[in-house]
Amino acid sequence: MPSRRSALTLLAGAGAALALGTPAAGARPAHTRPFGRYGSPSRRLDALTLYVDPLGRGDHTDVASAVEAASGTGHTLVLAPGTYRGPVLVTAARAELTVIGASGDPRDTVIVHDNAAGTPRPDGSGPYGTSGSATVTVQAAGFTARDVTFANDWLRSDNPEYTGTQAVAIKVQGDRSAFHGCRFLGHQDTLYADSLALTAFARQYYRDCYVEGDVDFVFGRATAVFDRCHFRTLDRTDLAAAPYGFVFAPSTAGANPRGYLVLRSRVTSTAPDAYYKLARPWVPSSDPTAHPMLTVRDSHLGAGIDAVTPYGTMSAGFPWQDQRFAEYRNTGPGARVTVPGNRPQLTASEARAHTPADWLGDWRPRA
Template identity: 45%
Template sequence: MRRRRFLELAGGGLAGTALTATVAPPAPAAAGRGRFPAAAGRGRSRAAPPFAVVAADGTGDFATVQAAVDAVPAGNAAPLTIAVRPGTYLGQVVVPSSKPLITLTGLGATPDAVVIADDRANGTLKADGTPWGTTGSASVTVDGAGFRARNLTFANLFDEAAHPEITSRQAVAVLTRADRVEFDRVKFLGNQDTLYTNSSAAGVVARAYFRECYVEGDVDFIFGRATAVFDRCRIHSLDRHSTPNGYVTAPSTDVANPHGLLFHRCMLTSDAPAGTVFLGRPWHPGNDPDAIGRTVIRDSWIGAHVGATAWSDFGTWPWREARLAEYHNRGPGAIPSPERPQLTDAQAAANTMAAVLRGADGWRPQSCK
C-alpha cells in the first residue's frame, strides 16, 4: 500500500491531503487560550542565501540531502539553511547532534514537490542478517538541536503487503530526539509508527513544534516521550480494514514530565468505519513503569472514526493509569462519555501551547504565528 501511495504522490500529489484544503482549523478557541503572545517589534527581514542547494538532477551543490548535512561544519554555532529543489530523494538521512541549527526547506510550490523517503521496517534485515529495529527504520533521524523543516514531505515507503514475511512492521518516517525542533507545513507519510517524537534518554525533555502539518498512519503513528505540540494539523488515520483500525497516539512520557503530546485546533480524520479507531494507548517501552504517557487533545475536530470509548489499554498497561484527556473538542467523534476524561478549565489553562513548550529557557518556536 505504501508503494502505491508513493507513486500517486510522486505523480502529482496525494489525493485528498492538500494542506491548503485540509488543515483549515475549526472555529478559533476562545481569545487568550492556547496562543503565543505576539512578539513586539517582529518584522520581515531579507532571507540569507542558503548554505547549500540540493538537487536530484545534479544542478545544485549536492545531489543528496545527506551529502549536504555532512558538509555542515561540526559544532555549527549559527543557523543555516539547506534548500532542496523539487524531486524525490531516497535513502536514510541522519542529522547528528554535532550539527545543530539546520533548516531544511523545500523549494517546491507545495510540500508534495520535495519527498525525502526510505523503505525499511523494524523487521527488515541489515546486511549482517540482523533487523533494523524501530529506531533504525527511520527514514530521517534528527539529533541536532534547533532543527527546522519547511514545505516538504517525509515518508517511509515500506510496503506491508509486499512483505508478509516481515511481522515487525513498525516503519518510521521521522524520528526526533533533539530539543527545540520545528516542522512547518510538512507531511509525514507511513503506516505503523510514522512519527517518533522522542528524546535522547528517559527523563530528558525534548520539545517539538508542528505547525499546519499532515500526519498519516494507522497503528501508534504518533508516539514517543517528547514534549510535542501539533498546532492546526491534520491527523489522518488510514483504514487498514481491521478491528480495531488503529491508534493515533502511543505516548511514553516520563512521569517527571508534566507535558507530552498536545493537539491544538487540529482535525482528526479517517476513511475508516465509524468507531474503529482509538485516540491512543499508553506505551511503556521496555516495560518502564515511569513511562506514564501524556496526550491532550483540545479545541479540535474529531471525525466519526473515533467512538465513545476513545482510549485503549496497551497490553497489560491500563489506559486509565496514563495521563490522557480532552478539552472542548467537537465533531461526530467528540462523543460525551464517562470513558473520555476531560480537562477542567483550570487544567486547560496549564496545557496551552505556550505553557507546554516554554520550558526554563522561554522558547517560542519561530514558525508559530
C-alpha cells in the same frame, strides 16, 4: 490503484499523501528555477546555505550527502522539488539545521525510504528495529523543517512474512525541533516524536502539518505541541474488524510534566466509522516508570474515532485510566461524550495550563 511506493516513484516529486495521484497545484516544470526565491549555487544566500537537486543543479543530488556536508551549526538546506530516496541522519553536531522545500508545497519535495523494523540489515547483524527503520532521524537541537514530506513507503501487503511492521518516516529527538507545513506519511509508527534520553525533555512544535497512518502513528516521549494539524487514519484490508489502530501512543517519562498537546487540529479517516481509537499509552520495557500524557483540546474528531471507547490499553498493568489523558472542548462525532468515564475532561481552570506557552517554556518557534 498503485501502491504508495509506485505512486511516489511515478510522481517523482509531485508529492504524496493518501491521495497519491494528485500533483501539487502550481508545481513548476523541471526547467524553471529549482530553488525558487531561495537563490542558487551561483547566487547563494549565504555561506551556510546549501542547495540540493536530484537533477544536478545544486551542490548535492541527495539529502544525506548535503546533511553530511553541513557540519557545524546553523546551516540551511534548500531542496528543489523531487523525490529523495534513502535514509538521512542529522547528528547532534549539526545543531540549528534548517531544511526547506523550495516550492512552498510539501507535496513537491519528498524524503522517503522503505525499511521496516523487521527488515534485515545488509551486514547480517539482525533486523533494523523500530528506530533503525526511520527514513529520517534528527538528533540535533534546533532543527527546523518547512514544506517537506517525510515518508516511509514500506507496505505490509508486500511483506506478509514480516512480524516487525513498524516503519518510521521520521524520528525526532532534538530539543527545539520545529516543523511547519510538513507532511508525514506511513502506516505503523509514522512520526516518532521522542527525545535523546529519559531525562531529556525534548520540546517539539508541529504547525499546519499533516500526519497519516494506522497503528500508533504518532508516538514517543517528547514534549510535543501539534497546532492546527491534520491527522488521517487509513483504511486497512488486512483486518476484518475494529480497531484498526490508534492515532497517538505517548510514552512520556514519569518525571516529565508535559507530554503531547494537540490543539486546533482535526482527525479524519478513510476507514469505517468508529474503527479507530484516539490513543493508548505506551509504557516501554526500557522505561516501566513512564507516565504517558496526552491532551487533545479545541479539535475536531471525525466519525472514524470510536466515541464510546476512544482509548485503549497497550500493556497489561498499565491501563489508560491510570495515565495522564484528557480532553477539552473538542467537537465532531468522534468527540461525543456517551460514556463520561471514558472521556476525561479538563475543567476551564485546568485547561489554562495546557497551552503551547506552558509546553514550550522559554522557546518560541519562529513562524
